[in-house]
Amino acid sequence: MTSVLPAPPPPSAPADQDRPRSISAPATRGDTIFRGALRVAGYSVFAIMGLIAFFLLRRGYDALRAAGWHFFTEQRWSPQGHLFGIAAVLPDGILIAVIALLIAVPVSLAAALFISEFAPQRIRPALVSIVDLMAAVPSIIYGLWGSRFLQDRMVGLISWTARHFGFIPFLKVRTGDYGTSYTSSTFLAGLVVSLMIIPIITSLSREVFSQAPQGEREGAYALGSTRWGMVRSVVLPFGRGGVIGAVMLGFGRAMGETIAVALIISPSFTFTSHIFEAGANSISSLIVLRFSESDGLSISALMAAGLMLFAVTLVVNLLAGIVVSRSRSGASTAD
Numbered sequence: 001m002t003s004v005l006p007a008p009p010p011p012s013a014p015a016d017q018d019r020p021r022s023i024s025a026p027a028t029r030g031d032t033i034f035r036g037a038l039r040v041a042g043y044s045v046f047a048i049m050g051l052i053a054f055f056l057l058r059r060g061y062d063a064l065r066a067a068g069w070h071f072f073t074e075q076r077w078s079p080q081g082h083l084f085g086i087a088a089v090l091p092d093g094i095l096i097a098v099i100a101l102l103i104a105v106p107v108s109l110a111a112a113l114f115i116s117e118f119a120p121q122r123i124r125p126a127l128v129s130i131v132d133l134m135a136a137v138p139s140i141i142y143g144l145w146g147s148r149f150l151q152d153r154m155v156g157l158i159s160w161t162a163r164h165f166g167f168i169p170f171l172k173v174r175t176g177d178y179g180t181s182y183t184s185s186t187f188l189a190g191l192v193v194s195l196m197i198i199p200i201i202t203s204l205s206r207e208v209f210s211q212a213p214q215g216e217r218e219g220a221y222a223l224g225s226t227r228w229g230m231v232r233s234v235v236l237p238f239g240r241g242g243v244i245g246a247v248m249l250g251f252g253r254a255m256g257e258t259i260a261v262a263l264i265i266s267p268s269f270t271f272t273s274h275i276f277e278a279g280a281n282s283i284s285s286l287i288v289l290r291f292s293e294s295d296g297l298s299i300s301a302l303m304a305a306g307l308m309l310f311a312v313t314l315v316v317n318l319l320a321g322i323v324v325s326r327s328r329s330g331a332s333t334a335d
Contacts, residue, residue, distance in 0.1 A: 053310060060304030063297060071304065077269050077286070079298040086283065086305050088271040090312070092186065093282030096261060097254035099190025099275065100197055105247055107194075108201035115202075116209040117231055128206070135199035143260035146192035151183045151264070158187065162276050170273050184266035186280040192264055193257050197250035204249065208242030209235050241324045248320030252313050258284040283309040 027035075064071060066082055074085025115127045166172040212235045220230040261282050267289060268279030283305045291302060 049314075053307070056303050056307035056310060060300050060302075060307050063300035063304040066297065067301075067304075075269050075271065077290075077301075079294075079296075079301045082297075084301050086308055088269045089281045089283050089286050089305070090308060091271045092268075092280045093255055093284065093309070094312075095186055095273070095275070096190045096193060096280065096282055097251055099187060100194040100254040101247065101251055103191060103194035104198045104201055104250060108198050108246075108250075109205060109243065111198070111202045112205035112209055113231060113235070116206050117227065117235065128203075131199050131202050131206075135203060139196060139257060140259045140263075142192055142196050143263035146188065146195075146260060147263045150192065151188060154188060154191070155183065158185075158276055170275055172274055173276050184264065184278040184280070185276050186265070186272075187275040189261050189264045189280055189282075190254075190275070192260050193254045196257065196260065197253050200253060201243075201246045201250045204246035205239065205243050208239035208246075212238040245320060245324050248316060251316060255282075255309065255313055255316075256284055257282075258288045261285045262288055 063079070063084070067074065067084060070083075071085045073087050074083060075088040076083045076085070077089075078084055111131070115124055115131070119127055162171055162173045216234045216238075217230055220234050225233065262285040265280040265282075265285065266278050267281050267285070269281060270279070272279065287302050287306060290298065294302060
């Protein structure tokens with residue numbers, strides 16, 4: 001009886017045949033030029049930012065050397081007597097920007113959600129055009145409107161708020177007549193600036209909300225969600241990163257606003273947290289109001305103040321970039 005031997009195993013394939021093939025497209029001359037142009041454009045942003053910082057530091061070095069650390073603690077502005085600092089104008093500018101954000105962010109998010117999710121399709125293009133048109137209005141128009149129209153008409157409302165809610169420290173008016181203390185206040189400056197940043201935040205937020213995945217929208221409806229439930233569970237988590245970026249962009253615009261703030265406020269170099277009292281300032285308005293009458297050390301002091309504003313805005317944008325990268329749009333809806 002003959003035994004049947006098992007068939008020998010097939011020869012193993014060489015190890016080189018198991019490696020995945022690399023797919024590469026040959027770079028054409030056009031691709032090389034395009035990539036080079038993009039690389040130059042990207043690096044030019046860093047170069048321009050560095051040149052701006054170097055220019056401000058070079059022009060403001062004399063003032064920083066003359067004032068020393070008192071530049072960050074002094075609330076007076078008298079470069080001729082070597083007594084100047086940003087201890088009042090920088091917090092005032094931040095307070096104006098914060099007030100503007102507190103007013104603008106809820107209005108902007110509500111408007112963006114209405115346009116992208118609730119408005120009838122036939123009127124959405126008109127609403128988008130109106131928002132974009134508001135963003136194109138020059139800042140001096142807002143400033144003139146605020147100083148000539150809004151100030152006198154807001155006195156009654158602000159006076160009523162101060163009289164009935166004055167037990168809240170920052171709403172209390174300590175000195176001055178109720179009819180005149182409100183017309184050049186930090187609150188009015190923040191209110192006017194909020195009207196300027198509402199179109200920016202609204203436009204960017206609307207773009208992010210409109211890009212929420214259609215499949216997840218339909219999935220929410222399939223599970224029995226209402227429209228508001230779908231917005232709350234899909235659209236808002238998806239657009240979180242974009243909204244943060246829009247808010248930080250609005251904050252940068254509010255911090256750097258010049259003409260509108262200069263037309264509203266009564267310049268002061270004493271910081272106060274009472275937002276209804278007359279007297280406020282910001283670095284940008286300080287520069288525009290003092291630049292034409294300054295020379296020598298005064299110009300250097302203004303450049304140093306501009307350098308501090310540049311640094312604060314840069315730090316805020318860097319922090320916003322970190323937050324956006326950690327909570328990018330769609331990350332919360334990908335589970």
